[in-house]
Amino acid sequence: MARYIGPKQKKARAFGEPIFGYSKAFERKKYRPGQHGTSRRRRQPSDYAKQLMEKQKAKYTYGVLERQFRNMFEQASATQGVTGTVLLQLLETRLDNLVFRMGLAPTRRAARQLVSHKHIVINGRVNNIPSAHVRPGDVVGVRGKSQGLEVVRNSVGTKGDVRNFGWIEFNQDKMEGTLLAMPERDSIPEKINEQLIVELYSK
Numbered sequence: 001m002a003r004y005i006g007p008k009q010k011k012a013r014a015f016g017e018p019i020f021g022y023s024k025a026f027e028r029k030k031y032r033p034g035q036h037g038t039s040r041r042r043r044q045p046s047d048y049a050k051q052l053m054e055k056q057k058a059k060y061t062y063g064v065l066e067r068q069f070r071n072m073f074e075q076a077s078a079t080q081g082v083t084g085t086v087l088l089q090l091l092e093t094r095l096d097n098l099v100f101r102m103g104l105a106p107t108r109r110a111a112r113q114l115v116s117h118k119h120i121v122i123n124g125r126v127n128n129i130p131s132a133h134v135r136p137g138d139v140v141g142v143r144g145k146s147q148g149l150e151v152v153r154n155s156v157g158t159k160g161d162v163r164n165f166g167w168i169e170f171n172q173d174k175m176e177g178t179l180l181a182m183p184e185r186d187s188i189p190e191k192i193n194e195q196l197i198v199e200l201y202s203k
Helices: 008-015 024-028 047-062 066-078 083-092 095-101 108-116 150-157 194-201
Strands: 120-122 139-142 168-171 176-179
Touching (some): 083 194, 108 150
Antiparallel strands (some): 168 176
16 A cells, blocks of 8 residues: 655655644754755745645645545546635545544544554445545444544544534544535645645646
């Protein structure tokens, strides 16, 4: 199963944002990676560089590789609606992302592992495909015998901004949530300029 397994905070520093969540390493070194550190003089990036950077940021944020991302963009282009918004909706409704959004896992990487290890069910059926698309009305939850996992119990018991999304209804007692509707653009917290991504692929 292909996925990025390289250094996380080095990538986050390259984008200038903690895209993998809070990290002491990122807080200590908020400048871009490189042997010259903050003393290196950098040129003003071109329009293409900005577009490419935005695409790369979206890929690493959601844990999607190049071919998957390209296929998702083509699907968004063929779907009725604003292409950039539809693209973000497709990323948000991936199974691993929804497991993370519901607070069943502390990170998207942990959510992906829960899915691939068959701890997650959709509508009562085990699904071990992290990229599976969840549709409005589908119920995503933790498999019965997996509800005692420490990582799940700790994540569900943690208070934070997880699960505070209008498109998700979460039942903490049952450890399951329902996707009520496709998320609106303004309600997606990730700082991604989807218009730059559309411009990049439209060339």
